[in-house]
Amino acid sequence: MKVFNSYIGRPMERVEDLRMVRGRGTYVADVNRPNQLYAVILRSSTAHGIIKSIDSSEALALAGVHHVLTAKDLGNEVPLIPLRLQPLPQLEPFHQPVLADKKVRYVGEPIAVVIAESAAIAEDALERIALEIDPLPAVATRAQAEAKRSVLFEGHGSNVAITWKAFRGDADEAFKTADYVRRETFRVQRHAAMFMEPRGFVAEWDEAAGKLTVWGAAKTAWYNRRTLAAQLGLELEAVDLIEVDVGGGFGSRGEFYPEDYLIPAAARIVGRPVKWTEDRREHIMSANHARDVECDVEFAATRDGRFIGLRGQIWSDIGAYIRTNGSVGPRNVAQYMSGPYCMEHIDLKSSMLTTNKTPCGTYRGPGRYETDFIRERMIDLAAQDLKIDRVELRRRNLVADAQMPYTLASITPYDSSTELDSGDYHAVFDRCLKEFGWEERSKLRGQSIDGYYHGLAIGSFIEGGAAGPKEEVRLVLETDGALSVYMGSSSVGQGLETIMAQIAADAMEIPYEKITILHGSTSYVKDGYGAYHSRSTVMGGSAILLGAEKLKELIQQTAAQRLGCKSEEVVIDGEQASFGGNHIAFAGLSETPLEVEAAFFNKKYTWAYGTQAAHVAVDPGTGHVKVIDVMSVEDVGRMINPLTLHGQAIGSIVQGLGGAFLEHLVYDDEGQLLTGSFADYLMPTASDFPSIRSVTLELKPCPNNPLGAKGAGEGGLIPIGGLMANAVADALSHLNVQPMELPLSPPRIWQLVEEAEAARARA
Amino acid sequence: MQIEFNLNGQAVSADVEPRTTLADCIRNDFGQTGTHLACEHGVCGACTVLVNGEAVRSCLLLAVQVQNDKVVTIEGLSGDELTPLQAAFRKHHALQCGFCTPGFITTAHALLSHEPDADEDRIRDVLSGNLCRCSGYVPIVEAVLEARSSYRDSGSK
């Protein structure tokens, strides 16, 4: 009997781990080139101001200093960083220059680059640069932005960059006749991906070959190569971006930042390899921030609890410039506010505000985390007002299987129509209630045990994945029978090598151990897209399936010549090609490697979906919240590796809890960042959230790709903010405490309790 | 300044500036890059190494402070075979990007060497000095719990 490979679906231990647990990984800080110099970057400590002068002469006088790069060195036009996503012309005025040009707009903006024999010398030299900046009033809040305390881009005349509009049905008409309308304001605080490995680059310019090589690429190497080559006036082929091990990304790492230009440019100027590694403080003020959103929204429903519509205004603080993917969050908050629920009438505006703060970009579940907080809070408030059980209210409004595909709101000015592709939302909802033990735990609701009040919450979510348009692979059957898979997908620490080897092993019927996955470097395939929007498994994996078909055909053709038969008569089985009792092993089949290229094209997003439930206990005296249990149930269509997927879910949930309770990038009114270290920017630790559970299902395979998989890995975090706020409100329902803002820090909850008690005393 | 110490079983010496941290010395002078730097201000634990068997943050220590000491980094814990602790990390998927991993493994190794019976609360408490952004900690704790038995069997290492 023929036994097929079945690596897909198995909890394979990861290939990557063998090097990483022994300290043998190679991260960019571990890359060194002979004769290299070191760069450090002078950053603005002024939030808003005019650069009067930069005098580097004393820095240059220091022994070991080779060069100080400023905007002046870059000719008449300082290169601007283009948008990778939603490249709208109306956003061009807000593109960031690679070095501050005449004006600084946030604390941390690069002003000059010092290149020296050692990082220590470069740091010493940095202090000798005489910099004169005339400060301007800073814009650090929405109120200041709207009042035009300053206008960041004078030519534009306003701090509103653009406004997105999500629409569906006729909201104004629907709100006129709705039985129930509630209007509220919500706020989600600025926080960030904060991956553990600091960013860095090593760049080397080979003058003789006219070739630039840059180590430290991540996420979108091919796109960044195009940008860098254009900025430096080089041919694409003259630039190679190399991906080494990457210490976490979560949307933020690997986008084109100023340093993506500065370090290669420096290497070209000094003619020696240049290495740069950021420190944590630098990271916190320069890598993308995220999630800084306020809104004023109305929610309408019928008396018997049918959702009707959403309407209102959202403000997304994008910081001082638009980053490569800076529209994604502001767009998603508006377009996906309806989530997994039927909502026929939508009219939501999302304005992008420029402020004197670090620019924002995507962070895992961009816009979705924020919008789910808003929506799920609204639903619980409506349940309370309408006196309908919140579990029942959600069940009544989840999109039903029979309604699929279900079209989400349209969006302008950059259209991205999408529809929920498939799913049994109700089945997952009920499964979550059961796994969580909702009924049993409900007895604890509102009870006080040892001074802590207990509360529960439930919420459903959708998770978009698999952004197109394509992904490329190159499959090579080596002469020894091993398979090399070169991919445009990239790894940011999620276990890509393992997952792709599982897919390739099944597709080619080759043992997993004989497969090597090579990814993320521009020399591997002609055009790659990379790792964002939970796309690698679906896009890269599907491309491998297509490549495997082609490679099998090539193997048949090659073997047919030696077997003396037609190609289609060759049977491929067990690492050999056979015809009429004769077999040729893959090893030795050909004297040269057999190579094919394939690309998978896809324009449709996949929509994984799920439900989460939580149990918390709140001490009203201190505002402290204990997270007693979180249960997440998600349907991903098809699981490649349950072990890594489970890990993604748990990790994502804990990140979400960080955003719900701890993480906050705080600025003062003058645009000074007050949380510039891990001592001030609090993240979850091992003792904070011990009980996190996740169940992954394969109920409804995705109809839009050959694997049937849906992009997953962001999901866990998406509903967490809303879930935690609802659970806290449930625990403190006797006081009618209603959190409308994250994070749910002890002082905030304590203050809400004080206010609620004062209100009760007055009543 | 000239310093001498034992690094992963080898006697080593280097000429370092007084301001050089132990982390930089290990990474730059001896090319042992398994010790990672994520904050350089003593909060994240990525740079944890063992000095005379104690877990210390090599970003906070100066190289000159380990004169004549015994320093073990992640590279020094195993040969080609994974240790039971490393294997447990792999089995439980206690790492994703792997950047924090050397710090967690050295920290857990020091803990279990002294307290092979540490319970879950104690393990969480000790590990709460290290940051991991990827895993959510649940699998790391599972891995350390599982590895306890190997420390009991072999006694304190």
Ligand code: FES
């Ligand atoms: S790098 Fe040493 S504690 Fe963070």
Ligand code: FES
């Ligand atoms: S595995 Fe990435 S930080 Fe821990």
